[in-house]
Amino acid sequence: MASVTELIGQSVWDSNGVWVGHVVDIRVRQHKGELQQSHTVYGLVVSGRRAPFLLGFTRERQGRHAWVSRALARMAYVGCTFVPWAAVADYGGGEVHIGVLRNELTRV
Secondary structure, eight states: OOOOOHTTEEEEEEETTTTEEEEEEEEEEEOSSSOOOOEEEEEEEESSSOOGTTTTTTOOOOOOHHHHHHHHHHHHHTTOEEEGGGGGGETTTEEEEEOOOOSSSSOO
């Protein structure tokens, strides 16, 4: 499994070799109740506009202004694509190859 820092910024290519975009965020699930908290990657957020500032916008926010973060995320992620981790066929060397076509992916 690649680390988050390795995946951010990598180019994503579909099964036909069509460029999808760059990885701008990673969606993870937190496993609670274990001795050490662990996380599992369940998807990548990919954008044709390379915008690394998107990283972490949709993380859970505690406090009075959580709605601001959610509103900013909705605007910032417009046009992004969600790639489920199960669709990732190969990654490394600055590229992520997925086993599905670009038009089969879900817009965020």
